[in-house]
Amino acid sequence: MTSIDSRELPADPASTDRLAAQSLTYRVVDTADRAQSERFQRAMSRGFLGAEPSDEAIAFGRPAFEARRNTGVYEASAPNAQPVATIDSWVTPLTTAGGGEIPMWAISGVTVSATHRRRGIARALLEGELRAAASAGVPIAGLTVSEATIYGRYGFGSALPMSRFTVDTRRAGWAGTAGDGRLEYVDRETLATELGAIHERARSSRAGQIPGWATRWTGIAGLSPSDTDRDKVRGIRFLDGAGAVRGAMAFTVSERGGSFRFGLDVRLLVAETQDATAALWRFALQHDLVDEVTADLRPLDDSLPWLVHDPRGVKQTVHDHGWLRILDLPTVLRSRDYSAPLDVVLRVSDPLGFAAGDWRLQIGNDGTATVAAVEGGASEVDAALDISALSILFAGGVRAAALHGAGRIAAAAPIVESLDRAFVSFPSPALDIWY
């Protein structure tokens, strides 16, 4: 994968001009300037309705901050005050169906001060990031979101829905088989190391995954100073019959109202093997004094409902999580393996113009794609869709039929079925962290 350092790219000129017209300065923060960096971190915390960060919390967040391109918006009259809006981004690998990867422009930290909301600042920030990514040759952008209604207008699609499980442990019981191996508790530092190492080894096995970073793992493991639940975090790891670590789980247990009955919340379960996944689920579901187990960001094909005696004890809620936005359509569509042959002309609309046009997509029997622009426009198209719908379809986890039924793809029924057969990917795409 080509390595592009987003921090070296200048602020987008069009957004600079648009915000200057409102007497606002849009600039990439110099991370070597500690005072300016701290003001940016404090503005972001306030923007996400967080507490005023302690010096310790600022120091904890600094390595991730310094690894990213942080762009702030400032009142032109107060360039050294806290920014009135923030956004950050970095280029990271995204796993595609079949285990390949492409560079993705990850976007995070989008906040607009409550004093400056609804005057187009977020739009300038988002469009600025997408133009910066496209001009650097990054073919796709991604984000995880606080609200599902904001990012479709910029061409993002909810491509990586995930499951939240709530298990009534007494009703569910356990029906899984025990694999060869053992579990052991680990301290939080070891937990952070194991979560990161296993996630890194496993991430190429599912489309949609991206790598984490050091403070993502230490944060989940309860080492973040601003985490009010940090002292509740416990860790467990699974070793296979040969003694190799194959899975780890961070979790908290909380008593429910002085009842001596507890809820166990899985913060993250990472595993390289089915045995490890089943052993960690079993540990959670069969834990003494625990009535309820909750776990979010699990893949849609998780075996949990099939590992219990009574599947009605397992409530599975599917919700949006990872959002993707194709910028360079041929590069993105060529980057994955497909599940069936296809030969179609797609008419793609794109509100920001990056991927608009008529495209011929041909997939051979070997599952690889060729993509070509139809110069001058096609006389006949097989399917019409916007870039948000294509970004969803690309990941391979949402059915074309579902998008068609919602009016997001215009095509005849046989084309919808052939799109479904070609785009579906195995195993289910997933993204198991926030970024």
Ligand SMILES: CC(=O)SCCNC(=O)CCNC(=O)[C@H](O)C(C)(C)COP(=O)(O)OP(=O)(O)OC[C@H]1O[C@@H](n2cnc3c(N)ncnc32)[C@H](O)[C@@H]1OP(=O)(O)O
């Ligand atoms: C990837 C991430 O970081 S997710 C985190 C997002 N940030 C947060 O949730 C923190 C709290 N919220 C905020 O900071 C701000 O309200 C933001 C960032 C969500 C919006 O910022 P604003 O500058 O007010 O948005 P802006 O005025 O540019 O609006 C752009 C468009 O989004 C729409 N929009 C803005 N906020 C919302 C919202 N909360 N829900 C739905 N639509 C919204 C606007 O109506 C507008 O639509 P239009 O251009 O089609 O007319």
